Each structure stands twice: as C-alpha cells, then as structure tokens.
Amino acid sequence: MQRKAKAKTIMIQGSASHVGKSALATALCRIFAQDGYRVAPFKSWNMALNSYVTCDGGEIGRAQGEQAEAAGIEATVDMNPILVKPKGQGQAQIIVRGRPHGDVSYAARSQEDYIRFSLQVIARSLDTLRDEYDIIVLEGAGSPAEINLADQDVANMKAAKLAEAPVLLVNDIDRGGALAAAVGTMLLLPQEDQQRIAGFIFNKFRGDKAVLEPGLKVVEERTGRPVLGVVPHIQTNLAEEDGVALERSAYCGESQGKLQICVVRLPHISNFTDFDALAAEEDVELIYVDEPEKLSGADAVILPGTKNSMRDLQFLRQHGLDSAILAACEQKIPVVGICGGYQMLGEKLWDPHGGESGSGAAEATGLGLLAVTTRFYPEKKVVRAEGESRLSFALGEKVSGYEIHMGQSEREPGCSAAFTLSGEGGNDGAVSACGRIWGTYLHGVFDRPGFRRAWLNRLRQSRGWQELGTEALDHRESSFDKLAAEVRRALDMDAIYQLLELPGKKKEDLS
Helix, strand or coil, rough: CCCCCCCCEEEECCCCCCHHHHHHHHHHHHHHHHHHCCCCCCCEEEEEEEECCCCCCCEHHHHHHHHHHHCCCCCCCCHHCCEEEECCEEEEEEEEEEEEEEEEECHHHHCCCHHHHHHHHHHHHHHHHHHHHCCCEEEECCCCCHHHHHCCCCCCCHHHHHHCCEEEEEEEEHHHHHHHHHHHHHCCCCCHCCCCEEEEEEECCCHHHHHHHHHHHHHHHHCCEEEEEEEECCCCCCCCCCHHHHHHCCCCCCCCCCCCEEEEEECEEHHHHHHHHHHHHCCCEEECCCCCHHHCCCCCECCEEECCHHHHEEEEEEHCCHHHHHHHHHCCCCCEEECCHHCCCHHHHHHEECCCCCCCCCCCCCCCCCCCEEEEEEEEEEEEEEEEECCCCCCCCEEEEEEEEEEEEEECCCEECCEEECCEEEECHHHCCCCEEEEECEEEECCCHHHHHHHHHHHHHHHHCCCCCCCCCCCHHHHHHHHHHHHHHEEEEEHHHHCCCCCCCCCCCCC
C-alpha cells in the first residue's frame, strides 16, 4: 500500500504585528476547504492571552482554534504546539501541546536548550499534521526581520524551514509605510530566508488600486518577488488575538442611542474575545477603560479574565477603579465578572503556593460584591462546558463556552450559583441577592444569542427602551464565508496553488 504524501505547506508571515496574518490564514483555510482539500492551521509558537480549548481539554491560541473552524475541522493541540502566556514581572507560562509545562523568564527563552526543545516539539506536531491533511497553512508571529531576536525566533523562518513552506509576506497598507516595510524586511533577512519569500500581499487597502500600482511595481523590481494581491479593508467578526485591538478605548456617552458596556482593561487581561459577540450587537458600544472617570455613565461594567488576579486586583485599587466599581453598584449598575474578574468580585483570594503572587503564600481582599472565596492551586482546569442559566433575567437559557483557571471558588452559604453545567460540571459562578452582580468561570458565556440578548434586554429595560429580538444567524460562519470571498477575489489564487503544486480544485482519487 502506497504511503500518503505529506501535506503541502504555505506560510503567512508579516512585516509587523497586527498586519492581518491571522485573518488571511483563516481565509486561506476556508478557501482551501471550499476547494475540496483537507486543510489545517499551524502556528508553531504563539504569545497570546486569548485561548481556545480543544475537545480533549488542551489549550491553544484562539486564532488557531478559529482557523480550524474555518477549515471545517476540530482543533487539536498540534495546531499550536507552544503557547506562551505572559504573567508579568518578566515571567510567562509555557503551554506545550495544550498542557502547562512550567513558568520561564523571558531571558530563559533565548537559551539554546529552550530553543532546541521548542524546535523538537514544533517538528513533532508539524509531522503529525502533515501526515493527516492535504494542506497546512502556517502563520508566523510578529516579523521575521526582528534581527535582534532572530536566533530565538521559532515562529517564523525556522518554522518555515521545518515545513518546507514558501512564505507570503503580509504588509498593512492602512497604517502607512507598507511598501518600505516589504522591501526593508527582505533586505534584513539572511539570504537563505530571503529565498523562502515567494511573494507579497498588501492588506487593509482603502482607495483606488491604480494609484498604488506604481509602488507595487517598484517592490517587485527591488525584490524580484511578485505582489500576489491587494486585499481591501474587510470588516469581520473574527476574534482579535493581539492586544493592540484594545486601544479603542473611549468615554461613555460618545455613541448615542446605544448601551454603554465598559470592560475594565486590566494589565494582564486575557480572553477578551469573550466580548466580541457583545461588540457585534448593533445596540452596544463596547468600551475598554482603565481610568475610573471613564466608568461614569456606563450601563454595565465587566471585569474580564486575567492571567494574574492578585496583581490586577492591586491595580484596581492603585488606580481608584475599585471605588468606581463599588460606586456603580450603589447606582444599581450591573457588574459582571468573568473568570479572574469573578474571583476579584469575591470576598477573599488565597494563594498558598505563590503561583499568582510569585512571592510565596499571599492573601488579598476582594471587592466583596459576591459571597465567594477563591483558593489557587498548582493545577490548571481546562475544559469545555455547557449548561443553562439560573439568573432571573435569563432563567433556563442555554450557555456554553470553556473554563481555563487555576483558582477554585467556593460560595458561602446562602449564595446562589449563576449557572448549572451539564455532566460533572456542577454549579458555576455566583449571583448577588439583588441579581445585578454575577460572576462565572465560563469564557464565551455571551456567545449564545438567547442569553446575550436576555442580558442586553435587561439593560434596555433600565433605560426604558423597548426590548429587541434575538438574531438567529450564525455570524461566525457568515464571517468566514465573507472573508474567504473577499480574499479569493483579491489574491492570485492560481499563483498560490502553483506554489503548493496543486490544482485549484481537488481532483478525486480515481485509483
């Protein structure tokens, strides 16, 4: 029996962070799947605080989970074998093939043993995927031309070499300087890495392409590489992985006629994709704030997940945000806590092993809005979950999502749970006696349209506004299709398939 050929590979790298690498990799996953290929995403090394939980309880980068969904497959830990989650004070937690491997300092990541270990892990996962799929779409991180970090960079050209992948270099034309970034990136790369660049993509373009054409020709002349497409600026509901997305803070009241929902921008904020579904609602203005005065006028306040609840609780107090949140409660403004935010809403946080505080056993007093005490353990709980709401405004509404936390919270007698989870999940979260303050460990709790709209309608009632109905469309699937259609039109897909040495549509095996 003839052994199946290893999957073809192609890699998306960028001249900088936040140029649209993840979105374009997602689009290619969808396009290749539409064309009949079994395709999988791959990011060798990812630094991100937004996680995705695989069906077996592994933790990978959010973008790779979403790319797998776009490809129509179940995400696995091999699609992001190394995930780095910053904890603060020069430390980061290393997740290897979905499981916590330990904490390391940023300095340790430049050591030869760490790099050798990382490359071994990456090669193993890459080989596994190449044995199972037709095409692997790799995504880089940051820029391959960070020459001060080149020796320790296992996310870009080292991964491309392992995968034998041609590289498409993405440039963000919306921010300016994209033509120089394309040429400059090539010039800074070693000759061997330059040879891997197969072409350029210019992303987020607004305007008349004819005006851009002379510049594109110069790029091709200077580099000897083709421009394979100019992608327009595309609005999607895809998850943001980069914290740059949180720069869109504002003051409440700037958008009239909408609910003003304030998410506290914590220093170690994680899984802020929890609120993408809220931001997509037409009657919501989602605002990230880190100053107490910006909470004035909010219809609701959310304390999000965090990689370090103890330190971020201290941040709230240092900046007066704790007093602002308590004042909001006195004004009967709803307050919600997700994961670490839920822990901070409680009475006490106890860290006997020093995993959160980093300096031995420590105890902190929470905001005291929920009758809950949290204790941190060395083991991390990572699991998908689903269940139904016990909250009065959404009684019986279905919820689903995932849990990622090292703390375990116990409700005091008389304190009710917010949700009942199926299987062995038991009761989750807590709700105050007044019902306006509640917390949960369930990331993605707002993703279900019924629960989300029930909460938003409760906020609308407080404003004296008419309730709205639930939008039943699958926004995620429609976003994948919209993105794929726009990118397919913009890119020279024939040239990309030539790089892959594959026909544009998969031919059925007639043997």
